Amino acid sequence: MCRAHGLPEGALGPRAWTSPRRTPLYYPDAVTLAGDAGPGDVLDGIDRTAPGASVKDSHARLDLAPEGFRLLFEAQWIHRPAGLPAGSPDGVASEGSAAAYRAVRTPGGLAAWALAWSGGDADEAALFRAELLDDPATTIVAGHAPDGRILGGAVLTASDRVTGVSNLFTADGVPASAAWSGVLAVADPALPLVGYESGDDLDAALAAGCEAIGPLRIWLDA
Known part of the structure; x- marks a missing residue:
């Protein structure tokens, strides 16, 4: 970034x-x-x-x-071991979610993803610049409805040993489980997945096969 x-x-x-x-x-x-x-x-x-x-x-x-x-x-x-099914814990992906999720490839697609992520806030959406598409380690993932609306997404950042997941979101009314199923279908199943979450977002991550492995804190200079 x-x-x-x-x-x-x-x-x-x-x-x-x-x-x-x-x-x-x-x-x-x-x-x-x-x-x-x-x-x-x-x-x-x-x-x-x-x-x-x-x-x-x-x-x-x-x-x-x-x-x-x-x-x-x-x-x-959070940590999700490599090799688990991409769907829900019973191995069945949320209906329609996996097929609708794919990597963002174009600046226009990234701009649409960023607006969906920010809830329509153009200033926050500007955080995600087209230069990110040139980074081979970064994959922006978007889930699309049949009419083209973005229903959710995340950012995947790959290294040799793990894939980091961040900025996972869903549109209003879409369960977080759908985003997890879709994003996991895009992520490399041969690599463990890591990230961090809290509250309801943590519950959704645990339901998707992640485990909580330790705390962290974010401090802000007042």
Whole structure:
């Protein structure tokens, strides 16, 4: 996402990743990589000249309140083993969902996906730039109704060992199970799936075959 916005990729250290320039909306300015990371590991390398910087505390061990941050939310890391059926836990995909989900290939398709993801908010939709389509590790997945409406989707980010899933959403009235079935049908079944969710979204992930494997926290500079 930083590359798509023309930003440097940041600094990768032994305990944290940090960005010297403010990252795009909803993306962290720092991420802890080790359980022993301290405040200095994440704060020394980010831009705090204005409020709004965020830190993904991957191990839920930091207390950044004394540094002027507030806890934005807590969530659970999720893991879905490789090789499970793409559908619901009984192996049957939600009716019509898997066949309707496919990778987004064009800038116009991405723009439509982003508007659906944002609920029609053009400013938030602008987060997803066409440059993302050129990243071989990133796949934007959209589920389409017969009339062409986007019913849901997600972002898949592949590495050699796992596929990350993020930004999973559905249109009003569409169950999250449909998005999970459709997105899993597109994802590489040979790789485990990882991500994080909370609340009802976590329940939907668990129903899709994921397991909760540990907490994380998101901190926001007030």
